[in-house]
Amino acid sequence: MGKKLRKFLTAFVAALGLVILICSSQFTSAKAATNYTTDDLLCGMSIAQKNYGTGSNINLTLDWNTENLANDLQNGDTWTIQLPEILKVTKPGTSIPLTDKDTGETIGTAVVNADNTITVTFTNVDGKTDYSGQLQIGNAIGVGKGYIIGDNDVQIGNQNDNMTIVNPELDFSKKGVLGEDENGDAIITWSVLLNRNSVNMANLVANETINPDQTFIPDSINVYTARWSESRPGIYYKQDPVTGYTVTPNEEDITDHFSITDFPKDDQFYVVTFQTRINDQDNVNSNSVYKNNATFNWGNGGTGNNSSSNDDKASASVRPGSNSGSGSGNNITGSVILTKKNTGDENMFIEGATYNLYKAGSTTPINDQPLVTDENGIANVYNLPVGKYSMKEVKAPNDEYLLSDKIYDFEITNDKLAIMIPVDNYKSEVLDDSFLVELQKFDSSNMTKVVPNAEYTLYDANGTEIETNVTDENGMISIEGLKPGKYYFKETKAPNGYELNNEPIEFTITDSDASVNYIKTSETTVMKAILPNLAITTMATKATLLNLATITVA
Template identity: 35%
Template sequence: MGKKLRNILTIVLAAMGIFVAALCFNSTKVSAAAYTSNDLISSAQIINQDKNYSYSSTVGVQYNWDTTGTDISLKDGDTLTMELPEQLRAKSDAGVPFDITDDDGHVIGSAVVNSDNTVTVTFNENVETYHDVSGSITIGNGIGVSDSALAGNNEVEFPTMNGNQTSNMNVIPSENNISKKGVMSTDENGDHIITWTILANRQELDLKNMNVYEDVTQRDPEEYLEYVQGSVIVNKAHWTSNTSYKKDELVDSSNYTLTENSNGFHINIPDSANQMYAITIQTKIPADKATDGETVFKNQAQITWGKPGTDGETPRESASGSVTSDITGDNSGSGSGNVKGNVVLTKISDDSEYSLEGAVYDLYEVGNDVAIKTGLTTDADGKISISNLAPGEYYFKETTPPSGFQLNSNEIPFTITGDTTTPIQLTGRDDPISEPLGSILIQKLDLETGHKLNGAEFEITQTSGNEVGKTWTTTADDNGLYHVSDLPYGTYTIQETKAPDGYILDSSIREFTISAENPNPGLFTFDNDKETGTDPDFSASIKNLIPTN
């Protein structure tokens, strides 16, 4: 083979290696999961179903979500998207994200009402703290009545994991001739402003001699609003649907009369006919109030038309508008669940208490004979650390001892309660191979609840062997586990000598044997009943009675 050909083959093989490596790298990347209402929404409804809505109304909606009973474990970046029912729509003031928080106020995600008539929740890394997590999303701002809603009662169906759920929504077309709406922003100088839009002659009636009045001091007792003279713009407009309008051409100033002062304006359109008008103005607002999340800015506009009647009154309507500095409005979200737990197992030498590196354990969930984690090896500090365990009962079991030590086959049980992330501290002990010694493990449980108890005391007595009659005593660690080690080969009895406070002594006697073939005969469980018990119709207190002579 020529040198040139070898060089070409080398380049080709190198390129293939890079390509394969890239494929392997990409295969390990885990994509975020995208869930829908059918996966996680347990219930959904319109909050106020007794209210009459117009096509411009805001509709409050609540979603409840839950992973309990599913195989879903939410991760950072996972999304939950709910499509709004056809009778609902995202309003123009939607699109502002709001937080989803847990019971402690930690943000576990954010939600937003989208312009495509969906609501999306995006979870962050904090949600991974929880197992069987559930919560609610309340949307009081950003959802309105869509064009698909009919005048009268509408049955609005929300898809959920439990099937469609129906809410009632009664729609009454608006008969108002004027309405007003404001949007907060900043101008070219960075000043905080509200742009107000007044729709005049909404019903497109044949109105003559129409007058529109604006006084920003109306309904503004704190005088937060400062009218911007010269900001008035008048457009013709028309409806494109029950809920949407479009601005048309700018109205020439020769077709109306505008009078302004420091508090507002007066517009007279003599020949308004059946034309709807969109009139926009601006007001400045204080910067501190624009961002405090509490202040609500309000004002009022009026419309009159025609000539005074026999009573001397001209037909008149008014419309109020309001804008809040809390951009999320009444939108909120919550979520919480059982906290995932952590555990640390420390391996030590039974005769010298120093830590042991290289011990190998498997981790089991009680009731499952297949290990959920295998090959867990103690580090240089003799520790194995496991995090993000769902609430439940677990145990470690040693599969390979450190070099120079006996295998300790005793199970080391522990409980993840779902109440705390503070790591559970466990200890495993091994005896050197050269010593004819063994060990046992005792756990103390509440007879009714199964909760582990500390505070008991036990006496272990050798009944056959080289040290007959010798006794060993023990007390519990913080996890209700009692380690008894350095037991020479022989046969023993275990008896409880002191019960935990508030519990009845377990007087049973257990027997076991330590031998070369079985240096770790197992985990011994003692159950205690409480001294006092109750039921709805009867109560009793049981006490240990000591006979007197």
């Protein structure tokens, strides 16, 4: 073989080896997947619907792109996103398609994991770095640990947004109360509290199940708006009846279930009440438990990655008593249910009143634990043997009520094992020094003509601004919650056709009692104050007459 031929073959073999080496190197690089971490692709985040209850799902959107990657994406690459402890995975295994923003093509899958991470696996990328998009998670992440009631900063990697946690209570709850209808039949009134934290629950659906041992009573469904008491924690008020909601099926067709939809407002606290009749009336006093279950769904109604769906549930049970079934009567036991309401307001239930249970004629309590009324004003005792008893309040619910000395006597008999005791608060007393102040503005040239749209700011004695209001169509401004002390109003914006008068209107709130008087002067301002926060049992109201100051408006 010639020298030239040997050199050619040597060079050819060397080049072939280089090609094989390069191809082999490229093949090996394509097979090796890269595991990216949170900040490698994350470029932004947002939390929709800022106010959340502790049981709500968090509507989370993660913005991502590949601009900062050193290498092109390859099929098999993964991206692990670490969630903070303030967020909690509630539905591990939830799978979400990952799409490219520009093409709309699905290029991978995100899976929510039980270890509080999200893993994205890229399965349809063609070796480039200009991918971007949004990962939207609407129903797999909830509120975790370390939150505070109020505003919370949520940080994922180097990105952050805020959310507000609004009350560490359930979003839904329910209660059943045993009673009798006009025929003496045992019925149960169920109260369902919806959206207790008044968060945004779009398209809320309440689904009620009627157990086989009960029959729904037609025309018994009522829906009310509700609010929590500001001065009495745990107490809620049923307010206005709601119309316009939809019951499916119609009430006369309800057998074992129904749904309520089309609630007027997404962020309103509602109370739903309905009644069922116990089917086996002859054994109401037996050892039975009557149950009711409900489920709830809500969400933004979107589709695909824009969807946000949430679900929750609540249940309640009523136990009217127990019966061993021996037939001798020696082991028959009953129950007593005490319900405490506010006199003059049947919708106001009083929580936190403590009662003791006594055998008739005894002053020694027989209850092992204090009997404290719950959020629905109810305290109950089960498994009471046949006999005579009494209940007495031993601790008032709070400082706004006086302790009642009334004794409630009742008897458990073979014929009457379930006892209902309605209790009203005993008497009223002014126990709060919080005042309501009203200002009314008149035209100085015509004292029968009120002046609307005048803006006044209220200041305390130190000149600290408290509140700014505008007179209504009756020339009135009302401000609640003032304590005894010195204050002054100042007009900060005159209505059309009037000149601004910035002379202060000084007044003093004192603790002295007086009748409510309507003071009318030759000037333009009338002021009065009342003491509104009473433990109400009568319509009588105490009030305080203020030292008045007036102004003249040209």
